[in-house]
Amino acid sequence: MAAHDAWALICRLFAGGTPVLRATLSSREASVLSVLGKAVKPTVVDQSFVLCPHCQQHRAQVWGDGRGGRMCRCPDCGPVAVEANDGAALTLDEDWLRQKMRLALGIESRDGIDDLGDGVWRLGDARRSPVLLARDLARVLHEPALLDRVRVGSGDIRVITPKPSTPRGSPFGAGVEWMALEDRFTFYGGGITLIGAPPSATPVVIDPATPVNGPFSTDFRxxxxxxxxxxxxxxxxxxxxxxxxxxxxxxxxxxxxxxxxxxxxxxxxxxxxxxxxxxxxxxxxxxxxxxxxxxxxxxxxxxxxxxxxxxxxxxxxxxx
Structure with a gap:
């Protein structure tokens, strides 16, 4: 169960692409930090605003209390003392993730990693198939030129992304295999392991614009x-x-x-x-x-x- 929770946290951090405050982690997420090792690392975030230490619902501005301490004013809780660890944050070591993904896919070490910009990387070729790792499926769906940049002849392309919130069928046509990061890989032994495809996997179609919150998509994009x-x-x-x-x-x-x-x-x-x-x-x-x-x-x-x-x-x- 720890490995499952550890992988879920890795996927969440990768999809977000930004540091998270330790105070916002669930108890299950916090319990696997020791298991993750080098996959996550402490980082520094802007200390002028913090998540309210009391309710953890609002970001509030921080100021000195004149006695060497710090305070914030939460719109719901009022003045709240801010401790040093209230601003503690961590981030995913994305270099670690990309290298471990290459190992899991059997990509030859002589192939370099190409940063295609805005959260998309070409990890290399796995059995002559180019592999793209993207932070957001919508980014690839709405910029098909990314696939043309890495396509080799008539060979297939693998696209790996976190699962979107509203799966609705196969996102790509023939020649492009989509692999959901959460489902096709897992954290094991300090590294990443590829999981075989389900025997009767049903393709899903993704429409990132589907209204979920009133007229908005799930991410308000x-x-x-x-x-x-x-x-x-x-x-x-x-x-x-x-x-x-x-x-x-x-x-x-x-x-x-x-x-x-x-x-x-x-x-x-x-x-x-x-x-x-x-x-x-x-x-x-x-x-x-x-x-x-x-x-x-x-x-x-x-x-x-x-x-x-x-x-x-x-x-x-x-x-x-």
Missing amino acids: WATLPDVQTTPIQFTDGQSRVLGALWSFKGEATTAERIMQRAGLDSAKPSDLFKIKAKDKGKPGPAAQHAAYGALVVTQQRAGLYAMPCAAAGKEVAMT
């Missing part, structure tokens, strides 16, 4: 708003964090400060992320993002409050 655009609207990482933060308040009118703290961003107000820059004027993507924000968010300018009415009946999501 997409919104389906037929009145704004006939096709799903894709958002940037910052925009998706703002929308997820607004959704988490379940329709309650909230100050810009609380929203941006929960989103983990430094902008003054949510609308900053949706302004159309001069260089983007006339482009359909930024215009659709701006229109979507206007359709989804109600602003009380005099009071400085923001609300997302469609989230009133939604389920609160945890922001990381």
Whole structure:
């Protein structure tokens, strides 16, 4: 069971791509840190904001208490003392992951690892089949040129990614094999082992834009708003964090400060992320993002409050 929990934590850290506070780990995740060895390592994160040590629900700004200690002010708990270990964080050693994945797949050591950018790597060739490791399946689905860059003749390509939240069939056509990181590999003996395919595996089709949270996809990167655009609207990482933060308040009118703290961003107000820059004027993507924000968010300018009415009946999501 420890190996299963250890691998689940590795996959979560890889999919996230950012350090996590030790305080946010579940008891099962914390219990396997000693098993993981070199797979994870301590790291330094911005100490100007911490997750509230009391409720662990809100990110709050830290300041000195004038007596050598530190405090934060949680919107729910009020002033809370911050200890040194409240900012302790860890991260996945992704070089370790990529090297162990190469060993598990039998990739020859003479093949180097190519960083293709934005969370995609070519690990090398396994039995003459190029292998891509990606942090997000949607990244590969929406940029098929990545496959063309590594394709060798008519040979097959293997794409390895964490499982998305809404599997709906085979994501690729013939010649591309998708391998779910969580299902096809596991942590064993300090390394990574390839697991054989299930005898009657059923292909799954993935549509990352499928509405899960009201009009939003599970990661708030997409919104389906037929009145704004006939096709799903894709958002940037910052925009998706703002929308997820607004959704988490379940329709309650909230100050810009609380929203941006929960989103983990430094902008003054949510609308900053949706302004159309001069260089983007006339482009359909930024215009659709701006229109979507206007359709989804109600602003009380005099009071400085923001609300997302469609989230009133939604389920609160945890922001990381």
